[in-house]
Amino acid sequence: QVKKGSRNGYQFYSQTLVVDVQPQLKIEAQLLGALERGEFQLHYQPLIELKSGRIHSLECLLRWVSPVLGAVSPATFIPLAEERGLIVELGSWVLRQAAEHVSTWRDAGHTQLCVSVNISPVQFEQPDFVALVESILGEYHLPGQALLLELTEGSLIKDLAASNVKLAQLRARGIRIGLDDFGTGFSSLSYLRQLQVDILKIDRSFISAMEGEGSAFVQMIVQLAQHLGLTTVAEGIETHSQRVVLTALNCEIGQGYLFCRPQPADAIPFLLRSHQHVRVPEPVGS
Ligand code: C2E
Ligand code: MG
Ligand code: MG
Ligand code: MG
Numbered sequence: 001q002v003k004k005g006s007r008n009g010y011q012f013y014s015q016t017l018v019v020d021v022q023p024q025l026k027i028e029a030q031l032l033g034a035l036e037r038g039e040f041q042l043h044y045q046p047l048i049e050l051k052s053g054r055i056h057s058l059e060c061l062l063r064w065v066s067p068v069l070g071a072v073s074p075a076t077f078i079p080l081a082e083e084r085g086l087i088v089e090l091g092s093w094v095l096r097q098a099a100e101h102v103s104t105w106r107d108a109g110h111t112q113l114c115v116s117v118n119i120s121p122v123q124f125e126q127p128d129f130v131a132l133v134e135s136i137l138g139e140y141h142l143p144g145q146a147l148l149l150e151l152t153e154g155s156l157i158k159d160l161a162a163s164n165v166k167l168a169q170l171r172a173r174g175i176r177i178g179l180d181d182f183g184t185g186f187s188s189l190s191y192l193r194q195l196q197v198d199i200l201k202i203d204r205s206f207i208s209a210m211e212g213e214g215s216a217f218v219q220m221i222v223q224l225a226q227h228l229g230l231t232t233v234a235e236g237i238e239t240h241s242q243r244v245v246l247t248a249l250n251c252e253i254g255q256g257y258l259f260c261r262p263q264p265a266d267a268i269p270f271l272l273r274s275h276q277h278v279r280v281p282e283p284v285g286s
Helices: 002-032 074-083 087-107 121-125 129-139 153-157 160-172 188-192 204-208 214-227 240-248 265-274
Strands: 040-049 055-066 070-072 115-118 147-152 176-182 199-202 231-234
Touching (some): 040 265, 055 074, 087 115, 087 129, 087 147, 087 265, 121 147, 121 153, 153 160, 153 176, 160 176, 214 231
Parallel strands (some): 055 115, 147 176, 176 199
Antiparallel strands (some): 040 055
């Protein structure tokens, strides 16, 4: 009886382990060949100028639909790709693919269009990162103004001096730099002055907490940014009242489901032509 009990116990325990460990391994196994199998796609979400309702730029968001696993969130596979050393190749593919898209759309008449690409810290750390970006711009005959690179504070402050050298090289080519998820790091305020960036993207957590005293944080960030000559973008705007408050606080640009969800690349020409999917309600009382 004791034997039987312990055996059951063991089986139960091992089953639990299998359940916990397998998905991660399964995802890793599928991720390894996913790029060669053509399983990645880029989607784009517009950033909207809050006052005019015009499209400021398009953020490029990587999508993976595995035939085995289904759709996997970038929040899951990006960290895995970073750990397994796949992010450099994947990130280069994203940059090149985004450059191809924006050059097609600029050629079709949207001559000032800019795409914003998320850059992993691992990618940014590569010694040849700036050279890679320059060579991709060259391949597609794009000016630097066609590209905005989104980096997080964490990836920039690891080696502030080295980061600023790279940022200066990129910005000298006309490429703009955005600080993504601003406010979620620990050292934001002290480092902000020393980082050569153009745009602050206020993290969605601040926007969703904006009702009540939460708006004081957003107000402070916007004022600080203005003081430093930076443009502010509010991430994750979902409600009309958030848009109204952000406009009143002089936040210049907004992004979120209220305006538009991320769309596959082939939906973008239509979006750019018609703005039909971009619902930009007027602020109350104006
Ligand atoms: P992020 O750069 O902060 O991108 C914004 C995320 O918020 C996107 O999630 C977007 O779909 C989502 N979002 C936009 N508007 C709303 C809204 O109104 N409400 C809510 N709840 N969410 C909204 P997504 O596409 O799942 O990407 C998650 C993160 O994965 C990104 O956060 C970025 O850090 C990373 N990521 C995505 N694509 C790439 C890529 O090509 N390279 C790298 N290195 N990271 C990427
Ligand atoms: Mg981003
Ligand atoms: Mg962001
Ligand atoms: Mg974010």
